[in-house]
Amino acid sequence: MSEAFDITETLDVKGASCPMPVVKTKSAIDDLAEGEVLEVVATDSGSMSDLKGWAAGTDGVELLEQVEDGDVYKHYVQKTA
Secondary structure, rough: OOOOOOOEEEEOOOOOOOOHHHHHHHHHHHHHOOOOEEEEOOOOOHHHHHHHHHHHHOEEEEEEEEEEEEEEEEEEEEOOO
């Protein structure tokens, strides 16, 4: 995990499969203030590409980092607007 940013909130979507990690991430990011960082913890390997694609196509968010830790996938999304 990177120490380059402070995590504001953690969203646990372990056990959820597509499209729920993205749906829940969008909902959680909407509740954050600009500049805050959401950590998303998932067990769906597809979340790596799903969240990357969602962040790339969504204004106001930036995917800072993705980490694969065994069968757990962590995503760090910052609200930019």
